[in-house]
Amino acid sequence: MRYLKHLVFALVVFGAWEAGGRFGNPDVLPPFSAVVAAFVDILFGPLPAALLESLRLLVIGFSTALALGVFLGLIVGRYRWLDRTLSPYFSGLYALPTVALVPLVLIWFGFDLSGRVVVVFLASFFPILINVYQGARDTPPDLLEVARSFGVRHEWGLVRRVVIPAAVPFILAGVRLGIGRGVVGMAIAEVYLRLSGLGTLIATYGSSFQTAYLIAAILPLPFLGIVLTKLLALLERRFQVWST
Amino acid sequence: MSTSPLSTPANGGTSGPSPRGAWVRVRGYARDMTPPALALLVFLAAWETLGRLTDPILFAPPSRVWSGFLELLETGRMQRAFGITMNALSVSFLLSVVVGLPLGLVLGRWKLLSDVVEPYLDAIYATPRVVLVPLIILWFGVGYEGRVFLIWLGTFIPIVINTAIGVRNARRDLVEVATSFGADERQLARHVILPGSVPYIMAGLRIAMGRALVGVIVAEIFLDLTGLGGIIQTESAYFRTHRMLAAVLVIALLGTVLIGAFGWLEKRFAAWKESAASS
Numbered sequence: 001m002r003y004l005k006h007l008v009f010a011l012v013v014f015g016a017w018e019a020g021g022r023f024g025n026p027d028v029l030p031p032f033s034a035v036v037a038a039f040v041d042i043l044f045g046p047l048p049a050a051l052l053e054s055l056r057l058l059v060i061g062f063s064t065a066l067a068l069g070v071f072l073g074l075i076v077g078r079y080r081w082l083d084r085t086l087s088p089y090f091s092g093l094y095a096l097p098t099v100a101l102v103p104l105v106l107i108w109f110g111f112d113l114s115g116r117v118v119v120v121f122l123a124s125f126f127p128i129l130i131n132v133y134q135g136a137r138d139t140p141p142d143l144l145e146v147a148r149s150f151g152v153r154h155e156w157g158l159v160r161r162v163v164i165p166a167a168v169p170f171i172l173a174g175v176r177l178g179i180g181r182g183v184v185g186m187a188i189a190e191v192y193l194r195l196s197g198l199g200t201l202i203a204t205y206g207s208s209f210q211t212a213y214l215i216a217a218i219l220p221l222p223f224l225g226i227v228l229t230k231l232l233a234l235l236e237r238r239f240q241v242w243s244t
Numbered sequence: 245m246s247t248s249p250l251s252t253p254a255n256g257g258t259s260g261p262s263p264r265g266a267w268v269r270v271r272g273y274a275r276d277m278t279p280p281a282l283a284l285l286v287f288l289a290a291w292e293t294l295g296r297l298t299d300p301i302l303f304a305p306p307s308r309v310w311s312g313f314l315e316l317l318e319t320g321r322m323q324r325a326f327g328i329t330m331n332a333l334s335v336s337f338l339l340s341v342v343v344g345l346p347l348g349l350v351l352g353r354w355k356l357l358s359d360v361v362e363p364y365l366d367a368i369y370a371t372p373r374v375v376l377v378p379l380i381i382l383w384f385g386v387g388y389e390g391r392v393f394l395i396w397l398g399t400f401i402p403i404v405i406n407t408a409i410g411v412r413n414a415r416r417d418l419v420e421v422a423t424s425f426g427a428d429e430r431q432l433a434r435h436v437i438l439p440g441s442v443p444y445i446m447a448g449l450r451i452a453m454g455r456a457l458v459g460v461i462v463a464e465i466f467l468d469l470t471g472l473g474g475i476i477q478t479e480s481a482y483f484r485t486h487r488m489l490a491a492v493l494v495i496a497l498l499g500t501v502l503i504g505a506f507g508w509l510e511k512r513f514a515a516w517k518e519s520a521a522s523s
Contacts, residue, residue, distance in 0.1 A: 206378025
């Protein structure tokens with residue numbers, strides 16, 4: 001019963017789409033059934049290999065961004081002068097759309113996998129970094145004091161026992177933002193730098209006006225973004241319960 | 245009913261700072277700003293040296309970037325591009341607000357509708373706009389309308405979602421008071437729900453501004469080679485890295501100013517909410 005309303009609304013949306021496609025120009029908006037047929041066709045054709053290639057790029061770029069973002073974020077968050085020195089650049093680079101840097105990445109790193117990885121890295125690095133350093137900076141001072149008075153003397157001990165656990169919700173929020181932007185970066189890299197993965201499919205179908213196939217090749221991207229973001233939101237909720 | 249409790253200005257009646265206090269503040273500010281200023285100098289010097297020692301195409305040094313900026317200014321290209329970018333940016337942002345606010349208000353008040361519509365909004369929001377470029381070319385062509393649509397598509401959704409959240413979080417006691425004084429749905433929206441959701445709407449506008457900025461550059465690079473994005477793309481194709489970087493810096497500055505301004509507004513309205521909630 002809970003899904004009935006979704007079913008009804010989906011019937012309305014996709015019914016209208018189908019009708020619009022049948023009565024209009026199918027090159028502009030192919031009917032929904034044609035998109036489904038095209039999706040099934042590429043599902044048993046080039047889609048799995050393309051998706052795998054895209055995912056490999058996403059995983060390499062995102063995990064580099066995660067590792068460096070958490071590491072640098074903790075360091076910058078622990079030292080006020082570093083925070084004050086570097087945070088203007090971070091906010092500037094965060095405010096700058098990653099696309100604007102892509103031509104530069106092309107000149108520096110070329111068309112290879114390394115260039116594409118750098119684009120994904122740039123897209124997801126800054127939200128992670130900024131969230132981690134805000135989390136590390138705002139560690140409750142009373143917790144730090146308690147830890148010190150109980151004999152945790154070394155910086156690393158404080159970071160491991162107090163700063164990181166207190167920053168976990170911030171880190172996870174950064175990861176959630178970072179993975180969403182990473183998917184965007186992946187799409188930009190695969191369309192702009194060198195056609196690869198899903199980018200190849202989209203560009204090929206787009207330039208040959210196979211609109212049904214074009215929409216079918218776009219569909220995995222929102223799906224990927226939503227699934228990854230929802231998974232991380234679940235993880236976040238678990239840790240929020242744990243931290244209170 | 246002429247003044248709602250939420251619109252009362254929170255004035256703490258702070259006294260002006262003493263001259264001595266101001267001097268201490270200036271000194272503290274100077275001390276705080278010294279490491280960043282030094283770091284900026286070191287960074288620029290290192291970049292300049294590296295750029296002069298190596299290929300200027302790879303690391304165009306700051307002096308070359310500055311001259312590239314002046315070249316673009318002299319020919320008037322920078323001003324024209326800035327105008328084109330700002331035009332598309334502001335028109336699509338306004339369109340996003342015009343569509344996003346009412347839709348968010350409706351979705352926030354009507355749970356059934358928001359339950360069924362929001363998954364689709366999420367899906368559109370999660371789609372990278374670059375991959376929609378071939379579709380947008382089919383639908384609108386590569387001109388101004390296509391660019392505005394591409395920017396708008398990613399920008400109106402955060403406004404809708406945040407407005408709906410703000411409306412849902414309207415204080416139930418205020419809504420009850422208003423309805424028991426005979427307010428209808430329109431008066432309720434105008435005097436109670438919208439003022440209460442302003443902090444959420446402000447957060448939505450800030451996020452939307454960031455998305456609009458990304459959208460305008462994507463549109464100018466992939467759809468229609470104009471504006472600041474067009475300068476980046478054309479100049480990098482001819483390996484004139486210094487001019488490309490000048491345009492990148494202008495975009496970074498523009499983004500920092502715009503997002504900073506909306507962040508400031510958001511903070512102001514958040515404080516207004518707290519003072520209203522505590523009183």
